[in-house]
Amino acid sequence: MFTSSLVTFLMATLVVAAPGVVLIGDSxxxxxxxxxxxxxxxTTGLARCVNLSVSGTTTISWQGQPQYSTMLSTCKNANTFATIQFGHNDQKVMDTATFAANLESLVGKVKAAGCSPILVTSLARRTxxxxxxxxILGPYSAQTIAVAKKLGLPLLPLLADSMAYVQKLGKAQAMQFNLDxxxxxxxxxxxxxxxxxxxxRIVADEVKKTVPxxxxNIVADAALSAKIAAGTL
Structure with a gap:
């Protein structure tokens, strides 16, 4: 009986909760x-993939949204990661040093809630x-990179990767992504x-490469990834 209980205990300790992801950011x-x-x-096999981003928010104003409370409760689940991407709206209301300080503070709160933060540089504007x-987002993304390096966090280089793709694609085709x-x-x-x-897909490929x-949990789409690498649609 003792042996059986010990085996059960050891097996239980080896069970790792399926990972979850929460997405934090702006529009x-x-x-x-x-x-x-x-x-x-x-993605596949995740316990959850919850989008908590809010249009129009910054590193500061997002914390005043209901999604902040959802983050606090969701991050209590074991093995949950949080992507954090800000910059588009921060750029309008604060300088880069303030942005960096605010981002570092937010990362600390997300980490204290129980999530493993992953920093993401801003999606490129197709201008x-x-x-x-x-x-026009480079200086703020540079601060995101610096905070990730300072805190030893994974970084998804979305600005660089999205810029590279859009530049290859060209203006006429890039406009096909416009919301309007x-x-x-x-x-x-x-x-x-x-x-x-x-x-x-770009973010998924970045996660696969950067977050072991x-x-x-990333579903491959070789054809789409190849189009992005080639700069085609």
């Missing part, structure tokens, strides 16, 4: 205008000067369903 992460749903669709993509593509076609920040799929604990 460019939301299901309706960002890459969030595309990423979750590219061109002639045939050249304009980078079927109407005014002037929204070069937010994503429609096509953009959700492509940029969600989640690599097995």
């Amino acid at each position: 460019t992460v939301t299901d309706g205008a960002g890459w969030g749903n595309g990423f979750c669709t590219d 061109f000067s002639g045939s050249t993509l304009t980078d 593509y079927s109407t005014t076609n002037k929204d070069t920040t937010h994503l429609n369903a096509l953009g959700n799929r492509y940029f969600g 604990s989640l690599a097995g």
Whole structure:
């Protein structure tokens, strides 16, 4: 009986909860205008993939949303990761040093809640000067990179990867990702369903490469990944 109980105990200790992911960020992460749903669709075997991003928020204002409380409760679940991507709105209301301090503070709160933070640089805006993509988020993404390095956190280089893809694609085709593509076609920040799929795939491939604990939960799509690498649709 003692041996049987010991074996049961040892087996129980070896059981690891399936990982979960929560997505924290601004509108460019939301299901309706960002890459969030595309990423979750590219996963398998997760205990949860919960999008807690809120349009219009910054590293500070997101903490005043109901989703912050949801994060606190969700992160109590074992083996849960939290992607954190801000910058689009922070850029409008604070300098880079303040952004870095706020991001580090938010990371601390997410970590204290029980989640393992993963920092993500901002999704590129598809704004061109002639045939050249304009980078206006670089200074804020540089701070995200610095905070990740300082705290020893995984970093998803979404700004660099999304810029590389959009630049290869070119302005005319990149506009097909615009949220308002079927109407005014002037929204070069937010994503429609096509953009959700492509940029969600970019994030999924970044996670597979950067976060070993989640690599097995990413569903491969070799054809789509190849299109992104080649700069095609």
